[in-house]
Amino acid sequence: GAGVSQSPSNKVTEKGKDVELRCDPISGHTALYWYRQSLGQGLEFLIYFQGNSAPDKSGLPSDRFSAERTGGSVSTLTIQRTQQEDSAVYLCASSLASGSSTEAFFGQGTRLTVV
Template sequence: GAGVSQSPSNKVTEKGKDVELRCDPISGHTALYWYRQSLGQGLEFLIYFQGNSAPDKSGLPSDRFSAERTGGSVSTLTIQRTQQEDSAVYLCASSLSYSSYNEQFFGPGTRLTVL
């Protein structure tokens, strides 16, 4: 079956603009995760969804970042007034449910470059 897909694969934007990143999880996966991977850094956990609910938003770097998930499926991560330090690869993953035992399946990522 289809894996996790993300769009766009690459996004170049100007400082101050808003961007929207999209994630399509594997069908039937109720948990969805957003991560950020900066050059030379590990993965930084941003937020997760169980269904449409995001119980823990404390990983979001600032109030310019927001995420939503509708219908228990597609999720969008929105970054308002982008800054150069937002440049990174944004990864989405999904799993059957939010549990430590469940393997997370990752999408290919969206490479964001803020000029």
């Protein structure tokens, strides 16, 4: 597809369960970001991937959160033992590169609800 694709679009899970969120970036984009947006809040940076470099995990809120990017393309964000405060919209974005500060294009997000 032409844009960033995220799945699922909505996810309801029980507290304590693990969830996986998927992001398909724009083809050819080497940089990939995950953000979290809570109701009425700004976008909170989670993790950044650039090519084959080690990811920047500085925004991950706890060790329950992890992410990987396979083959420099698809990325999966995993949240283990979900808590109610994890409820938010999780947004993925991709860009051509970070060094030149090119614009990032976002997907539609995955709305996670922990009950």
